[in-house]
Amino acid sequence: MVRIYAIKDPLVENQIFLSRVVAIFVFILFVMVGLVARLIYLQITGHEHYSTMAKSNRIKSLPLSPTRGIIYDREGRVLAENIPSYSLELVPEQIKDLDNTLLRLQALLNISDEKIAQFLKQKKREKHFSSIPLLLRLTDKEVATFSVVRPYFPGVDVHARLLRHYRYGLLTAHVVGYVGRINEKELKSLSVAQYRGTHHIGKIGIEKTYESQLHGQTGYAEIETNAQGRAVKTIASDDPIPGADIYLTLDIDLQKTAYNALEGQNGAVVAIEIKTGGVLVFVSRPGFDPNPFVYGISQKAYNEFQQSVDQPLFNRALKGQYPPGSTIKPFLGLAGMEYNVTEFKHKLFCPGFYQLPKFKHKYRDWKKWGHGLVDLNDAVTQSCDVYFYNLARTLGIDKMHDFLQQFGFGQKTGIDLVGEKAGLLPSKAWKRKNRNLPWYPGETLITGIGQGFIQVTPLQLARATATLANKGKVVSPHLAARIDNSNYTSTHSSTEETQINLKEKNVEDIISAMVNVIHGARGTARTLREGIDYQIAGKTGTAQVFTVKQEEKYEEEGLDKKLKDHALFMAFAPASEPQIAVAVIVENGGHGGSVAAPIAGKIMRQYLSSASLCNRRDC
Amino acid sequence: MISETKGEQFHPPSVIGTILRKLHIDIPLFIGLILACALSFLILYSASGQNITVLIRQATRIGVAFVLMIVLAHINPRQFYRHSALLYILGVLLLIAVLFVGLVGKGAQRWLDLGFFRFQPSEMIKITTPMMIAWFLSRYSLPPKPKQLMLAGLMIIIPTVLIAKQPDLGTSLLVASSGAAVLFFSGLSYRFIMATCAVLASLTPVLWHFMKDYQKGRVLTLLNPEADPMGRGYHIIQSKIAIGSGGMHGKGWLGSTQSKLDFLPESSTDFIFAVFAEEFGLSGCLGLLILYLLIISRCLYIAVQAQDTYNRLLAGSLTFTFFVYVFVNIGMVIGVLPVVGVPLPLISYGGTSMVTLLAGFGILMSIHTHRKFLPS
Numbered sequence: 002m003v004r005i006y007a008i009k010d011p012l013v014e015n016q017i018f019l020s021r022v023v024a025i026f027v028f029i030l031f032v033m034v035g036l037v038a039r040l041i042y043l044q045i046t047g048h049e050h051y052s053t054m055a056k057s058n059r060i061k062s063l064p065l066s067p068t069r070g071i072i073y074d075r076e077g078r079v080l081a082e083n084i085p086s087y088s089l090e091l092v093p094e095q096i097k098d099l100d101n102t103l104l105r106l107q108a109l110l111n112i113s114d115e116k117i118a119q120f121l122k123q124k125k126r127e128k129h130f131s132s133i134p135l136l137l138r139l140t141d142k143e144v145a146t147f148s149v150v151r152p153y154f155p156g157v158d159v160h161a162r163l164l165r166h167y168r169y170g171l172l173t174a175h176v177v178g179y180v181g182r183i184n185e186k187e188l189k190s191l192s193v194a195q196y197r198g199t200h201h202i203g204k205i206g207i208e209k210t211y212e213s214q215l216h217g218q219t220g221y222a223e224i225e226t227n228a229q230g231r232a233v234k235t236i237a238s239d240d241p242i243p244g245a246d247i248y249l250t251l252d253i254d255l256q257k258t259a260y261n262a263l264e265g266q267n268g269a270v271v272a273i274e275i276k277t278g279g280v281l282v283f284v285s286r287p288g289f290d291p292n293p294f295v296y297g298i299s300q301k302a303y304n305e306f307q308q309s310v311d312q313p314l315f316n317r318a319l320k321g322q323y324p325p326g327s328t329i330k331p332f333l334g335l336a337g338m339e340y341n342v343t344e345f346k347h348k349l350f351c352p353g354f355y356q357l358p359k360f361k362h363k364y365r366d367w368k369k370w371g372h373g374l375v376d377l378n379d380a381v382t383q384s385c386d387v388y389f390y391n392l393a394r395t396l397g398i399d400k401m402h403d404f405l406q407q408f409g410f411g412q413k414t415g416i417d418l419v420g421e422k423a424g425l426l427p428s429k430a431w432k433r434k435n436r437n438l439p440w441y442p443g444e445t446l447i448t449g450i451g452q453g454f455i456q457v458t459p460l461q462l463a464r465a466t467a468t469l470a471n472k473g474k475v476v477s478p479h480l481a482a483r484i485d486n487s488n489y490t491s492t493h494s495s496t497e498e499t500q501i502n503l504k505e506k507n508v509e510d511i512i513s514a515m516v517n518v519i520h521g522a523r524g525t526a527r528t529l530r531e532g533i534d535y536q537i538a539g540k541t542g543t544a545q546v547f548t549v550k551q552e553e554k555y556e557e558e559g560l561d562k563k564l565k566d567h568a569l570f571m572a573f574a575p576a577s578e579p580q581i582a583v584a585v586i587v588e589n590g591g592h593g594g595s596v597a598a599p600i601a602g603k604i605m606r607q608y609l610s611s612a613s614l615c616n617r618r619d620c
Numbered sequence: 621m622i623s624e625t626k627g628e629q630f631h632p633p634s635v636i637g638t639i640l641r642k643l644h645i646d647i648p649l650f651i652g653l654i655l656a657c658a659l660s661f662l663i664l665y666s667a668s669g670q671n672i673t674v675l676i677r678q679a680t681r682i683g684v685a686f687v688l689m690i691v692l693a694h695i696n697p698r699q700f701y702r703h704s705a706l707l708y709i710l711g712v713l714l715l716i717a718v719l720f721v722g723l724v725g726k727g728a729q730r731w732l733d734l735g736f737f738r739f740q741p742s743e744m745i746k747i748t749t750p751m752m753i754a755w756f757l758s759r760y761s762l763p764p765k766p767k768q769l770m771l772a773g774l775m776i777i778i779p780t781v782l783i784a785k786q787p788d789l790g791t792s793l794l795v796a797s798s799g800a801a802v803l804f805f806s807g808l809s810y811r812f813i814m815a816t817c818a819v820l821a822s823l824t825p826v827l828w829h830f831m832k833d834y835q836k837g838r839v840l841t842l843l844n845p846e847a848d849p850m851g852r853g854y855h856i857i858q859s860k861i862a863i864g865s866g867g868m869h870g871k872g873w874l875g876s877t878q879s880k881l882d883f884l885p886e887s888s889t890d891f892i893f894a895v896f897a898e899e900f901g902l903s904g905c906l907g908l909l910i911l912y913l914l915i916i917s918r919c920l921y922i923a924v925q926a927q928d929t930y931n932r933l934l935a936g937s938l939t940f941t942f943f944v945y946v947f948v949n950i951g952m953v954i955g956v957l958p959v960v961g962v963p964l965p966l967i968s969y970g971g972t973s974m975v976t977l978l979a980g981f982g983i984l985m986s987i988h989t990h991r992k993f994l995p996s
Contacts, residue, residue, distance in 0.1 A: 009929075014762045017807035018932050022920050025804070025936070029916060029943050033909055036947070039954050043864040044902040051864025058861065059877050228882035 060236065061130065061226045064198030067217030068163060070244035072177055072207060074253040075279070075482060080177050081208065083163035086296075087144050089136040091120070094129055094230055095156030102154060103135075109150065110143055112136060115300060119182070123200075126188065130230035134200065137296035138164060165201060165295045169253060171288035172260050175316045176251060176280075176418070176480065178206020179291035195219050201295065205316075207247065207480060210417045214484050217244030245485040250279025258607055259284040262600040267311055268587035269318035271463035271478075272604050275579050278467070278476045280416065282583070282604055283460075285317040320422045322456040323586055326542030326593070327384045328571045329405070329451035331511050332465065333392060334377050336404035338507040342395040345510040348376045355390035357442055364390050364446050367543070381514035382521045384541065386450045393449025398440055401448060402428035407501045408465040409475065410457055416478045424461050427454035452545055459586045462571050467582035470538070470573035472508050473501035476582075512538050516576045526570065526598040537605060538579075539572025541593030565589035570597035574605045581608050644693040644989040646922065652915040653981060656966035657682050659896075659908065664969055666874045667888045667895040674888065678969055685978035692982030696990050700983060701755055701930050707744075708752035708775070714741035715782040722786070730786050742791045743976040745779045747983070749795050750937035753802040758929040763807030772803060789835065790962040793948065794941055801940035802933050805923075838958040845955065855891070856955050858884045863897040863954060870901030888969040890961060893953040912946050912965075919981075922988045931987045938980040945977070 043051065072081035089110070096102050103117055112135065120135045127133050136143070144159055151158070165180045167173060180201040183191070187202055196202070198219055203209035220241030225233045259270040263286040272282035289306060293299075306314050315321070337343035353371030354363040366372065366386040372379065380388035393401060406412070411426025425431075427448060429440040447453040457465075460478060467476040475498075515538035518524040525541040544567040568590030573582040583601040590596035660682075661675060668674040714732060718741055723731035732739045753772050757764050764772065776799030783792035804813070828836065837852050845853035845860075862878035871877070876898040879887035887895050897905050916939055923935035945965040951957035953964075963973045 009761045011929075014807075014929050015932075017762055018805055018929075018936070019924060021805045021807065022924055022936060025801075025940060026917070026920055029913070032943075032947055033913060036950055036954070037906065037909065039956055040863070040897070040902055040905050043860060043954060044867055044897065044905075047860075047864040048867040051861045052867070054861045055865035055878060055883075058858075058883050059881050225877075226881070233881065 059225050059227075061224050061230075061232075063222045063224045063232075065220035065222055065238070065241045066198030067219060067241035068243040069165065069180070069201075070211075070215040070217065070485070071246045072215075073246065073248045074251045074256075075249060075281075076252065076254075077248070078253050079168055080173050080249065080251070080253065081165060081167050084166045085161050086137065086164040087139040087159050088134045088162050088164075089139060089143075089147065090132040090134045090158055090160045092130060092132050092156045092158075092230065093124055097155075102157065106135065106154070106157065109146065110136065113299065116297065119297065123182075128197070130226070132158070132160065134160075134162070137162075167291045167295075169256075170290040170292060172253070172256055172284075173251075174206075174288045174291040175285040175318065176206055176249070176256075176283045177291070178208040178418075179204055179294045180208050181294045182297065204294070205420070206418060207249065209419050211245075211247055211481065211484070215244040215247065218242035247484050248482045249480050250274060250277065250281060250482045251283060251480060252281045252608075255282045255604055255607060256284060258282075259600065259604055260286060260288070262603050263587065266587045266590055266596075267317070268585065268590065268597075269321055269459040270583065270585050270600060270604065271318050271459045272581055272583040272601075272608070273463050273467045273476060273478050275467045275470050275476060275573065275582055278478050279482060280478050280480050281581065281608065283318055283480070285315070285319070285321070287311050287313040289313040316418075316420070317586070317588075318459045319416070319418055320420060320458065321586065322422055322424050322458055323567050323569070323588075324453070324455060324544040325451035325457045325462060326544035326567070326569050327386075327451055328462060328540050328542035328569045328584075328593070329449075329455070329457075330381055330384065330389055331469065331515055331540050332405055332408060332410075333389060333396070333401060333449060334381055334514065335469075335503070335507055335511045336396060336401060337377070337392045338510065339404065339503060340396060340400055343377060343392055345377045345507075345514075348374050349380075349388050349391060350374050351385050351387040353387070355387045355446065357394070357446070360443070362443065364443070377510070378514040378517060379523075381511070381540065382517040382524050384525055389449040390446045393445050394442065396445075396449075398445045398448060399428055399430075401445070402426055402431075407473075407475075408468050409461055410455075410465060412461075414460055414464050414478050416460060417480050421460070422458055424458050425454055425456040451542060459584050462569070462586075463582055463584035466571040466573055466584055467579075468501070469508070469511075470579035470582050472505070473503040475499040475501065512576060515540055515572075519572070525594040526572075528594075529572075529598055529602040533606060533609075535575035535609065536577065537572050537574040537602070538576040539570060539598065539601065541598055542569030542571070543567070543591070543593050544569060546589065563589060565591055568593045568596035570594070570601050572598070572601050572605065574609060581605055643690060644985055645690065646693075646918070646985045646988050649915065649918045649922070649981060649985065649988075652911065652918060653966065653978070655911060656915070659911075660967045662873065663892060663896050663899070663967065664888060666876060666899060667879050667892055668969070669880065670874070674969060681970075681974050682978075685975045688975060689978040689982035689985070692979055693985035693989060695986055697931050697934075697983070697987050700751060700934070700986070701758075704748070704751040704755035704930075707748040711741055711745040711748040712779055712782065714739075715745060715779060717741070719782065719785060730788055740972050742779075742783045742786065742788055742795070743972050745783070746791065746795055746798060746941065746976055747938070747980055749776065749779055750798045750802050750934055750941070753799050754930050754933035754937065757802065757806045758933060762929065763809065764803070769803065769808070769812075772799070776800065787832065788961070790948070790960040793960060794944055794962065797944045798937050798941040801937040804940075805933050805936040835958075838960070842955065842958045855885055855959060859891055859894040859953050860955050862894040866898040866901045866904075868901050869903055870897070870899045873899055875899055890949065890963055890968060891953055892968050893950055893964050896967070897953075908967075912943075916943055919984055922984050925991065926987050927991050935984055935987050938984055942977065942980065945973075 069083055071079060074080055093099055106112060107117065116136060120133060124133055139159065147159060167177060167179065181204045182200055183196065183202045203212040203215065218241060220239045222238035223236040225236055227233055255272060259282045263284065266286065268286055270282050270284040274281055293302060338345060351366060351372040353366045353369050356363055372383050372385040375385050375388050379385065405426055411424055413421045413423045432438055432440050444453050448455050464476055464478050516536050518539050519526050519529045519537045526539055529537055546564050546566060568587040570585045570593045573579045583604050585597040585600045587596050664678055665675055718730065718732055730740050730742060732741060752775055756772060757768060760768055776796055780792045780796040783795060841852040841856060845856040847853060849857055858878060862884050876895050878884040878898055879895045884891055884894055896908065919939035923932055923939060926932040926935050942965060945962060948957060948960060948962045949964040952959050963970055965977050
């Protein structure tokens with residue numbers, strides 16, 4: 002086979018090569034221009050866009066949560082404070098296998114599924130790279146247990162955080178309230194910027210009412226972070242403004258006395274400083290320990306609270322609505338004199354029952370054989386029902402309504418607590434509107450002794466008592482005395498200085514009758530006068546929980562505790578120069594004079610004892 | 621050529637010139653390479669987080685690579701010509717060996733352990749493939765005949781496929797392009813080139829079918845990086861942020877936040893151009909591209925000046941390969957090409973590619989400094 006080799010022609014080959022080099026050079030130039038065009042697109046056209054992205058890449062805005070304001074009582078004793086506590090926190094972005102880590106932690110520290118679910122819920126609404134607490138209030142042992150294995154849990158760490166703590170627990174739960182984790186509903190109405198670093202919010206009580214003041218202003222730090230989310234340096238920061246401290250008018254010593262005095266009972270006590278309207282005592286028993294609500298109460302414990310027959314979560318002083326019973330009598334007696342339908346010395350025979358003309362029904366007095374011939378003083382002192390049946394009938398329901406309304410019955414007092422109930426002050430119009438029924442005369446009579454439709458809250462009763470003691474100058478109860486150091490003036494006390502139009506003589510007369518309840522020979526609360534050098538004016542009350550049938554006798558012994566009468570007492574002291582007004586309601590307590598009055602007595606005695614008075618007057 | 625010889629005659633060479641000539645160093649190319657390496661140190665210092673150890677290692681590699689370059693520059697190109705086939709066959713055998721006894725690193729089997737040092741045969745084949753094809757084609761008259769083309773094509777495909785199997789897509793691409801460049805410079809008809817391109821384009825779906833999932837992912841990511849910003853798209857998005865935020869004049873040396881704060885992965889190696897673009901801006905990028913263009917121009921000049929077909933083809937191919945490095949890396953970093961592991965030549969941190977590249981420049985210098993001058 003003959004192989005034919007082409008003759009190599011260097012000149013032709015050189016030319017081919019040269020043309021190819023030129024071609025490739027043009028191609029290279031072309032590609033280079035393309036690269037430059039792309040660079041111009043990225044670096045000139047897109048510069049601003051990419052600069053912003055680079056910045057948001059590296060700069061994280063970190064919330065600096067403010068310290069929540071402290072809540073003090075009137076003497077500066079701490080009611081709600083912030084205590085450092087250890088919490089177990091996770092940064093999900095730094096954890097490779099979150100589910101596995103949670104499982105391991107659960108096994109290690111015995112964490113409930115509920116807490117895990119709570120954590121996962123919270124995780125959804127937190128920003129990237131934020132530290133989310135899984136377990137609050139670690140014990141020393143838990144901290145130690147975790148610390149040993151910490152290297153095996155990247156992204157999990159123990160942090161010291163400030164946690165709300167209520168020193169007096171049970172005692173103040175219904176006044177101070179508590180803070181709890183922010184829930185979905187609250188989140189919607191909150192300022193996201195203000196609450197970015199905050200996990201808790203006031204749920205009830207003062208904590209809720211003054212949430213914005215207590216919370217303070219969230220600060221922000223611009224932190225440069227690397228790709229792992231680790232802070233490299235602080236670029237700028239705006240310091241948080243701590244929440245304002247709040248001083249309450251509450252006196253924790255009196256509060257304690259009142260709470261302890263209700264031992265074994267369900268009920269409420271409210272005491273008001275008459276001159277200022279400041280609430281000294283605000284007790285609803287049973288109380289509950291608010292502290293578990295802060296770090297997350299278990300569903301089981303919460304259910305127990307919910308299902309308890311004693312309803313510890315129910316704020317009786319604020320929301321409990323009870324028939325006032327005989328405590329309404331001084332107000333109605335005053336109404337009788339003001340409307341000139343009776344005189345203080347006007348006498349009426351009490352046979353032990355009252356009958357409306359043309360009706361057979363007997364409205365019974367609590368004293369079966371009657372009080373005999375009584376004037377208004379006797380009627381108040383001995384709590385004669387017949388006198389007030391008659392008075393009510395002559396006044397008529399609408400006059401009673403109008404008069405009592407001036408003392409705040411049937412309306413919210415406007416105290417700085419959320420969820421207050423208004424009670425109920427019936428009138429013809431009210432019944433027509435709400436029940437679509439005419440008013441029956443018999444209903445007027447029982448309203449005269451504080452039964453029937455009429456309902457008051459303990460707070461309302463205390464306020465009305467204080468207003469009466471104040472000679473008709475309306476007292477507006479409030480709890481916050483001042484916020485931080487700036488003088489806080491309660492909107493209720495300063496703006497509406499209402500004076501009820503009353504004749505001084507009538508007020509003096511009714512007060513003298515109330516003094517006789519304690520100091521008179523036949524008063525229903527005579528036990529209170531022991532060992533005091535001033536006079537107390539008050540009125541007992543016993544409110545029926547169920548109706549005793551005609552011709553039947555109310556027998557206390559055989560009655561279920563739940564059906565026993567509520568014991569009430571309202572009083573103020575000293576009668577000559579009133580300083581404190583108290584209202585006490587003991588649910589199913591029986592007689593006002595024997596059960597409720599001693600509680601009020603203890604509070605007034607303690608408040609007015611020279612030592613504590615001296616304290617208050619700076620001597 | 622003639623004017624240059626004249627110049628050499630008219631101006632008596634200086635002492636340094638004489639030394640350099642004795643060293644077989646091409647001064648313009650050498651200056652270009654030194655400049656590029658200086659830039660490498662500058663940007664590497666920043667990209668590595670001011671890590672001196674990294675700089676020392678890079679300096680060592682550059683030193684070794686320069687020594688190899690000068691050694692190769694001393695070898696007469698005839699020796700390359702003579703041993704082309706042998707070196708190529710050796711390279712292919714080593715590649716086959718890698719598939720069986722290679723060391724695994726970064727998910728691919730690329731290394732051979734030779735006891736005293738680890739060796740990457742795919743780097744060697746980057747140079748020996750164009751040598752082989754240049755040798756093969758230069759034995760016949762140009763342009764090549766179809767039969768020669770087929771054989772040359774086979775010579776390209778064998779190492780390309782072997783490397784692609786490691787898998788190392790970047791290197792196999794470079795090997796294929798270095799071989800194809802020889803064919804192009806040998807005068808392959810444009811019609812044939814067009815036809816080949818058309819066939820390749822029509823084969824794209826078939827190619828797609830044979831691609832591994834991660835490779836498909838890379839292509840899809842290129843088309844829409846925002847589809848998976850924290851996963852596959854992360855690399856390219858962060859790279860574009862770095863480049864774009866650099867703007868006209870950049871954030872200044874050591875001013876890169878994307879790299880310093882670890883947002884940009886591989887900032888010292890494959891993605892170093894993004895750091896460069898962030899710190900020196902568009903103006904710096906233009907400067908770098910011009911430097912590359914000058915180096916390429918000088919190499920093409922050397923190719924044109926080469927005195928026989930083998931030398932010309934080899935020089936042209938080595939130059940084009942260098943350009944492919946630049947284009948594939950920058951194209952990847954600026955988001956116009958899929959992510960393939962090709963470093964930015966002369967700048968990226970890493971030894972192997974640096975050694976191969978400077979070996980190529982050594983051959984170019986050898987070609988240029990071993991020219992024979994005919995008396996005029």
